[in-house]
Amino acid sequence: MSILINRNTRVVTQGITGKTGMFHTQTSRAYANGKNCYVAGVNPKKAGETFEGIPIFGTVKEAKEKAGVNTSVIYVPPPFAADAIWEAVEADLDLVICITEGIPVRDMVVVRDRMRKEGRKTLLVGPNCPGVITPDEIKIGIMPGHIHKKGRVGVVSRSGTLTYEAVGQLTELGIGQSTAVGIGGDPVNGLKHIDVMKLFNDDPDTDAVIMIGEIGGSDEEEAARWVKANMKKPVVGFIAGVTAPPGKRMGHAGAIISGGKGTAQEKLAVMAACGIKVTKNPSEMGRLLKSVL
Numbered sequence: 001m002s003i004l005i006n007r008n009t010r011v012v013t014q015g016i017t018g019k020t021g022m023f024h025t026q027t028s029r030a031y032a033n034g035k036n037c038y039v040a041g042v043n044p045k046k047a048g049e050t051f052e053g054i055p056i057f058g059t060v061k062e063a064k065e066k067a068g069v070n071t072s073v074i075y076v077p078p079p080f081a082a083d084a085i086w087e088a089v090e091a092d093l094d095l096v097i098c099i100t101e102g103i104p105v106r107d108m109v110v111v112r113d114r115m116r117k118e119g120r121k122t123l124l125v126g127p128n129c130p131g132v133i134t135p136d137e138i139k140i141g142i143m144p145g146h147i148h149k150k151g152r153v154g155v156v157s158r159s160g161t162l163t164y165e166a167v168g169q170l171t172e173l174g175i176g177q178s179t180a181v182g183i184g185g186d187p188v189n190g191l192k193h194i195d196v197m198k199l200f201n202d203d204p205d206t207d208a209v210i211m212i213g214e215i216g217g218s219d220e221e222e223a224a225r226w227v228k229a230n231m232k233k234p235v236v237g238f239i240a241g242v243t244a245p246p247g248k249r250m251g252h253a254g255a256i257i258s259g260g261k262g263t264a265q266e267k268l269a270v271m272a273a274c275g276i277k278v279t280k281n282p283s284e285m286g287r288l289l290k291s292v293l
Contacts, residue, residue: 002134002179003154003199003206004095004123005071007035009138012060012069012093014076014084016041016051021075024099024142026052028073031145037138040067060091073131073140074098081127082107089115089122096190097140098126108188124190130160130182141182143167151176153289154200156193157212158185158219159240162282166210166238169286175293178206185214193223201231208234210289211276215241216262221270228274234292236277238285239264 011028015021021041029038040063041051047058057063060072072088074081074096081100088096089111108127115122125132131141135148147164149171157163163182170177181196183189193211200206213220220239227235242264268278279288 002137003196003203004125004132004179004181005134005138005140007032007037007134007137009037009071009140010067010069011038011071011073011138011140012040012042012057012063012067013038013054014042014060014072014074014088016054016056016075017043017046018075018077020099022051024073024075025054027145028139028141031139032137035138040069060087060093064091064093069093071095071140072097074100074127076100078102078104082111085124085127086111086114089120089124092120093122095123095125097129097131098124098184098190099129099131099141100126101128103127103186105186105188108186112188112190125181126184126186126189128186128189129184130163132179132181134179135177143180143182147171148180149176152178152205152207154178154196154203154206154209155180155212156196156200156209157182158193158214159212162212162238162240165282166212166285169283170210170289173286173290175286175290178203187217192219194219194226197223197227197231197235201233206233208236208289208293210285211235211237211271212285213237213239213267215239215264215267218262220267224271224274224276227276234277235275236279236285236288236292237268237271238279238282239267239271240282242280
């Protein structure tokens with residue numbers, strides 16, 4: 001079992017004919033151990049063509065009707081990425097994973113609010129995220145597949161590189177992962193920490209979770225309070241940006257301390273008070289998780 005994606009997921013790549021879309025579709029399809037989860041691509045100007053045997057359609061709706069896709073991964077350039085997200089949502093897919101970085105905030109606000117107002121069922125991961133992987137089954141995104149190992153620990157993170165760091169440490173310790181989810185670091189995005197924690201809590205094949213956050217916003221605190229009230233499994237946590245100065249954006253667009261709120265110390269304190277085992281040293285995430293199993 002896993003969350004969000006598994007070997008039965010059927011993926012359409014939006015932007016499959018661009019350099020990034022081609023490369024990561026190739027590497028992700030190769031990771032799937034012969035199980036071809038990548039069944040369609042979308043490019044209105046190249047409909048009817050194929051990419052390494054994958055049919056290209058003019059719209060996501062057509063890809064759903066003819067190839068049975070239920071999940072989209074988006075590598076469309078920033079000016080057009082929000083429209084690509086909405087096209088997948090309008091096609092009523094189960095999941096959209098948007099890798100694209102640099103989407104205008106206003107575009108994302110419009111898409112997010114429209115999804116909420118219309119009560120759409122589609123779940124959105126990202127944008128500006130590394131994607132999602134269920135080890136040895138399927139990877140959707142840009143993460144290095146070889147560092148992952150099948151197992152029973154969930155990982156959720158705002159940072160792509162810290163996701164890889166946590167996964168690499170777990171694998172070195174012989175601890176596998178059920179699913180690793182990079183939710184992205186933009187201020188306006190889809191699934192938050194709390195949403196993914198709920199999924200891991202309900203997954204019978206996830207025994208514990210590493211939750212990685214960053215400075216800025218209050219998502220980690222909200223997730224921590226939910227964990228205290230509801231989580232049946234041990235959670236360890238790390239927050240990046242302990243030394244970040246107020247008012248200066250660090251890395252992701254959402255990683256900024258404003259009005260004295262959203263500091264790493266504040267987040268770590270709330271997490272610890274909610275029963276989450278925290279560390280200020282990113283190199284200790286794996287060992288800390290092992291200690292609570």
